Amino acid sequence: MREIIKKEALRPAASLRFLYGTGPGRCLLGILCSRRLSQAVGKFLDSRFSKVFIRGFIRRNRIDMSQYEQTSYRSFNDFFTRRIRPECRPFDFSPEAFVSPCDAKLSVFPVDEGSRFEIKGFSYSVEELLKDKTLAEKYEGGLCFVFRLGVEDYHRYFYIDDGVKGENVFIPGKLHTVQPAALEKRRVFAENCREYTSMQTEHFGLVTQTEVGAMMVGRIVNNDGAGECRRGKEKGRFEFGGSTVVLLVEKDRVTPDAELLENTRRGDETAVKCGERLGVAFRPAAPEGAQAPEYV
Numbered sequence: 001m002r003e004i005i006k007k008e009a010l011r012p013a014a015s016l017r018f019l020y021g022t023g024p025g026r027c028l029l030g031i032l033c034s035r036r037l038s039q040a041v042g043k044f045l046d047s048r049f050s051k052v053f054i055r056g057f058i059r060r061n062r063i064d065m066s067q068y069e070q071t072s073y074r075s076f077n078d079f080f081t082r083r084i085r086p087e088c089r090p091f092d093f094s095p096e097a098f099v100s101p102c103d104a105k106l107s108v109f110p111v112d113e114g115s116r117f118e119i120k121g122f123s124y125s126v127e128e129l130l131k132d133k134t135l136a137e138k139y140e141g142g143l144c145f146v147f148r149l150g151v152e153d154y155h156r157y158f159y160i161d162d163g164v165k166g167e168n169v170f171i172p173g174k175l176h177t178v179q180p181a182a183l184e185k186r187r188v189f190a191e192n193c194r195e196y197t198s199m200q201t202e203h204f205g206l207v208t209q210t211e212v213g214a215m216m217v218g219r220i221v222n223n224d225g226a227g228e229c230r231r232g233k234e235k236g237r238f239e240f241g242g243s244t245v246v247l248l249v250e251k252d253r254v255t256p257d258a259e260l261l262e263n264t265r266r267g268d269e270t271a272v273k274c275g276e277r278l279g280v281a282f283r284p285a286a287p288e289g290a291q292a293p294e295y296v
Contacts (some may be wrong), residue, residue, distance in 0.1 A: 003271035004263055005105050042077070042219060045240050050076035061152035081237045084154055091158070091232040091275035095203055098254045098279045101235065102157040102245050104147035105269035106278070108260045111248070117144045126248060128190040129210060131171055135198065138206055141251035145278070148244050148269065155238045157211070157245055158274055159229040163201035167226045170195045173213075188212070195220050199229055203281050205253040211236065212244040232275065252282045 044050055053076050058065060065071075067088040073079040092099050100106070109117040115126040115136045126136035126144075149155060159165075173193040196210035211220045220243075222236035229235070256279035263270045272278065 002259070005269040005271060042239060045076045045080070047075055051079075054079045057151075063152060077239050080240045081155060083156065089154070089274050092277045093231060094277070096281045097277040098204060098249075098256070098281065099160050099231070100147065100272045100274050100276045100278055101160050101209065101247065102147050102149060102274045103154040104149045104245065104272060106260060106272045107146045107148075107264045107269055108256050109144045109146065109264065111139050111142045111144050113140050115140050124190060129194075129246065129248075130169075130196060130208065132169075135208065138250055139208070139248045143249045143254060143256065145247040145249070145256075146244060147246070147272070149238065151240075154274065155243070156274075157235050157237070159199070159231055159233050159235050160207065160209075160247070161199070161201035161203055161229075161231045163199045163229050165197050165199040165224065165226060165229045168195050168197050168222045193220075195222060197222070205250045207250075208248040209235070210246040210248075211238065212246060213238075214243045252284070254279050255282050 051073060054073060057063075057076075057079075067084055068082045069085055070079075070082050073082070089103075111117045111126060116123055117126070118124070126139050127133050130136055171194050174191050193213040194210050196208055198206060198208045201207050211222070213220055219239045220236065221239065223234060257277075260270055260278060
């Protein structure tokens with residue numbers, strides 16, 4: 001049974017209401033969202049002096065450390081990017097299974113025939129997200145899976161299928177938080193720095209995965225350049241902070257679980273784990289008397 005994060009439970013903290021809802025807060029926001037500050041914080045979190053924050057972070061966020069491989073860490077970022085034990089995140093390797101690339105709170109949005117989708121009252125175009133009109137047009141009528149990672153989540157992400165990937169494309173930008181309070185006030189996915197790659201997958205067509213940086217996320221670290229990708233292999237990681245992974249899927253390629261669509265329609269999010277099945281490869285209706293295709 002999946003956990004549902006109700007929209008009523010997503011009430012922003014007082015600090016975020018100040019930053020995004022008041023004039024003085026918006027002035028301060030310009031400093032907090034800058035890459036220069038994020039880089040300075042990231043440098044400190046890479047240092048041994050940052051280890052002092054680890055124990056309190058574990059306690060506040062109720063993290064079960066028995067699930068992770070390491071027990072000692074060189075710095076806070078070393079702790080934040082810790083690896084989970086493989087048996088704690090089993091991947092679904094069924095060929096037809098469309099799986100989650102990460103631990104997150106998931107929403108699934110339809111992409112209309114103009115390659116647009118709507119999140120928290122803002123209309124986005126895929127072209128705005130990717131800065132590539134030709135690539136954006138491929139997702140007309142498709143789906144947009146938005147995986148929001150909180151600071152308590154596992155911050156490594158993985159390939160969802162076998163296939164061939166292109167180069168990583170970095171788009172500079174700001175570093176707004178990805179908490180719902182910011183999504184309701186700013187066009188975060190068009191403003192924040194991000195990095196994407198397109199993958200020609202074996203079972204789901206052309207899938208584009210975008211990692212979106214967020215406030216105090218020092219780095220988006222992708223492991224591979226262009227070449228082969230394998231389902232379940234680590235793709236990369238975020239360093240400290242909340243962040244987001246966005247998957248774009250072409251029309252008639254994936255049938256998501258109905259509960260994911262219904263939860264999103266109500267404004268709720270669904271908690272998912274990396275490797276978990278979210279839906280299946282789309283199967284067109286077979287003509288009468290014909291046999292449905294088999295996945296191998």
